Amino acid sequence: MQHLKPARSLALASACVAALWSGAALADPDLTADLVIDGELHIVTRAPSDDIITPNLPERYSGWLFRSEDTRAMEMDDFENPAMIAVEAGADLWTTVDGTAGQSCQDCHGDAEESMRGVRAMMPHVNEDGVLWSMENYVNNCRTERMGAEAWRWSGDEMTSMTSFLSLQSRGMPVAVQIDGPAAPYWEQGREMYYTRYGQLELSCANCHEDSTGQMIRADHLSQGQISGFPTYRLKNAGIVSIHNRFRGCIRDTRAETFAEGSDEFRALELYVASRGMGLGIEGVSVRP
């Protein structure tokens, strides 16, 4: 029976290799995990797919499910969640008078907990003039048109603090963006972009986030690219990252010239990507690696 030995160890070796590979895949996504903030607020991290928006996804998963246990735990405790620093800064800005009109956000909108509840869940949204606006556009419109203040930079500290604060008012509510009526052409444009290959690497959003969900991209785990968690505190940035900032990062990684934050293209893409997460709970502010 001696001659069997080499064959057996070879089989063992290949079993080990297989275990390594499947070990990486097993963690993605962890469908047994429940996202509960401070032991109280349950957030939906799995939502049913549908044939219109996400025909190629079996189910919609929050990016939270793809993260390590440590990173997930940080988001489950508001004290440990570093994004709450930005939320607090945003709460201060909400009551700070700025601009020639001598007004703060609160002077018109009152208590954000009431007036801003649900706003994040429906963003981006077509405005009265039929133009698709992100939350940042609405904030800056208030600043320049009503407050007589200067517009904030799209991903500047003030803006990301404000969007973090606003987002928190919708935490736990399901993503519910409008994609029909006046929003339909923007949604179509966004979908077109999602399936268009960009850059020297010729990658579309779908190549990674739809075709390869759950696989590794070098050392990182590919999620579905949901944006229900934004604004997000990225540990590698040690700061808040906006949706458009993240889009830029992805497109840059395809070795393409990226669109600008706040551009028509990114707002359309934001609407489409947001719609792919319909039903998922707003986590903003989330924690990601």
Added chain:
Amino acid sequence: MTDVRPRIRLPRSASAGDSITVKTLINHDMETGQRRNSAGETIPREIIHRFTCEFNGVMVIDVAMEPAISANPYMEFEAVVPESGEFVFTWYDDNGEVYTATEAFEVS
């Protein structure tokens, strides 16, 4: 940078002699001194280099902090509370500023 604001979390209750978990978080850039700005000049180091916690005047923990510690440093440690009293937390900034926070704690 926005105002530096220390944050403390202690458990709601404990008995005398219990070991409790103390959590602190402070917002700070923790500029390492290794980075350069767009003009190629070194951004000077500015970190919180020391953190201490005292309970009723007794030193609980005294931490020397180094530039590799990430922004918004978070500290979590265990402390035995022999009696009711007051925690005093202190962070020492390279720029000479000292941030303090105090938190009363009642044992049952």
